[in-house]
Amino acid sequence: AAGVIQSPRHLIKEKRETATLKCYPIPRHDTVYWYQQGPGQDPQFLISFYEKMQSDKGSIPDRFSAQQFSDYHSELNMSSLELGDSALYFCASSFGQGALEQFFGPGTRLTVL
Amino acid sequence: AQSVTQLDSHVSVSEGTPVLLRCNYSSSYSPSLFWYVQHPNKGLQLLLKYTSAATLVKGINGFEAEFKKSETSFHLTKPSAHMSDAAEYFCVVSEGAGYSTLTFGKGTMLLVSP
Numbered sequence: 001a002a003g004v005i006q007s008p009r010h011l012i013k014e015k016r017e018t019a020t021l022k023c024y025p026i027p028r029h030d031t032v033y034w035y036q037q038g039p040g041q042d043p044q045f046l047i048s049f050y051e052k053m054q055s056d057k058g059s060i061p062d063r064f065s066a067q068q069f070s071d072y073h074s075e076l077n078m079s080s081l082e083l084g085d086s087a088l089y090f091c092a093s094s095f096g097q098g099a100l101e102q103f104f105g106p107g108t109r110l111t112v113l
Numbered sequence: 114a115q116s117v118t119q120l121d122s123h124v125s126v127s128e129g130t131p132v133l134l135r136c137n138y139s140s141s142y143s144p145s146l147f148w149y150v151q152h153p154n155k156g157l158q159l160l161l162k163y164t165s166a167a168t169l170v171k172g173i174n175g176f177e178a179e180f181k182k183s184e185t186s187f188h189l190t191k192p193s194a195h196m197s198d199a200a201e202y203f204c205v206v207s208e209g210a211g212y213s214t215l216t217f218g219k220g221t222m223l224l225v226s227p
Contacts, residue, residue: 103159
């Protein structure tokens with residue numbers, strides 16, 4: 001069965017650079033969630049989208065923005081990168097807002113030097 | 114507000130012995146509860162979920178968990194550990210339909226020795 005696809009899987013950036021992470025949900029899933037997992041930390045919810053509209057917002061820094069496109073894929077844009085942004089970024093998808101189960105992608109590991 | 118407390122940061126067992134990973138939750142509403150497993154450098158895999166149906170939930174790979182409302186607990190168990198069970202386990206709470214943001218516990222690292 002098709003799973004959530006994230007690209008790239010690994011990304012290395014310098015401080016103050018920008019990065020764009022992409023997430024392709026499971027086909028027919030209309031809701032996408034972004035999570036950030038710092039080294040040795042639990043995943044923290046950043047933001048979610050349902051039917052291309054932001055549905056919930058967590059601890060996403062103002063330097064980050066995200067959107068969901070008409071084909072339901074989502075992009076997380078990160079600007080003015082800081083060392084502390086180094087983390088594993090997970091995308092998850094579900095069918096319907098408020099769905100009880102989220103399906104996680106493999107994550108994008110971002111390293112900021 | 115919802116929260117999850119995983120009572121042990123590390124649990125060590127021998128192969129073939131029982132596994133118990135403890136989780137307590139706090140939620141203002143009827144929660145949905147999940148256990149996810151994360152193997153090193155891998156994504157999150159759902160082990161099992163409780164969604165207000167049967168209180169004893171069976172998951173993949175022989176794991177199960179029991180929802181105890183009176184104790185606000187959702188402990189994860191397995192009768193016999195396997196080496197491949199070594200991973201980090203996250204207890205997760207969601208406040209249910211219409212509000213599906215997941216709140217993760219800090220995780221418990223399960224170590225399995227031969």
